[in-house]
Amino acid sequence: MADEAPPPFGLSHRLKALEARLRCPECGKGRVVHVAGAGLSCSACGARFGIRAGVPLLLSERSRRELRSDLQTATGVQMVAEYQAVEPSPGKPRPTSGWRRLLRPPDVMYHTNPGMRRGAARRIFDHRGPGTLILNVGGGPTRYSAEEITLNLEPFHNVDVVGDAHELPFLDDTFDSVVCNAVLEHVGQPERVVAEMLRVLRPGGLLYAEVPFIFFFHGYPSDYRRYTREGVRRMFAGLAEPEIGVAIGPVSALLQSANMVVAMLVPNRPAPLRRIVNGGFRCLTFAFKYLDKLLVRHERAHLVAGGFWVLGRKPDPEPEVVPGPATSTR
């Protein structure tokens, strides 16, 4: 896709419309404003922030420090390499092109809604009409819609803003929808992240999140926890009328674990042996994952599910109580 030339101040076209809604992550008070030729600056505390290829780097000093050490761990380095490999560049073959895709062993996981376009999740894209403004916390390199704002830890492919989910760099009540898929298991303080997502949502706005339950360790950049259905309910108690469902079914959870165990029984070298055993296991078992199409609706699916989704609304502000004339019960 040929991107239009970046605007003179360097922000991407998606963020241009939100320029007035950027909030300083350093003090949480000031608006972030553009300083001619010198990046961005906070109107209250004067903190300075850079822009890289149209992507504002809105991290506080503390976040920057923490992030640097997280990304230097073995799993952090792996994550950066994986995300950078998605970066399209002229002459580089797409990682999933041609015969490689044909030879790749089938996936043993069935996700009920990978593109978010089915079921309850669909509403987040258009519940406020065609201009519905969406923030994808942890978005990029994955992007669900052309117009959503994606936030991640580094300016990876498809990232619009670099920021920390614990201190979202946006003013209160900015977005119509917030999406947060497979992120909460990777953050230090998930309660704070949920509170931040609610803060930047407009009243009546929709929050959609997915979290893993029976799912293997995956460091992006690290991995700290899992959620039961009741844990999800508690975590998102701030939502009005939350709906919770199974995003990854029990069979997928089982097959993934079995695949990992089988891989452990095979020596690391020679690598071709490993690939044959791993691919063989997946070829023999992947078809069972389609049982999850039925099982995700089973009343006991939540006991052994691979993960859950939750969708709910930010409550409207409490109507102001006008005190009536004082009455006495005596």
Ligand SMILES: [Zn+2]
């Ligand atoms: Zn500030």
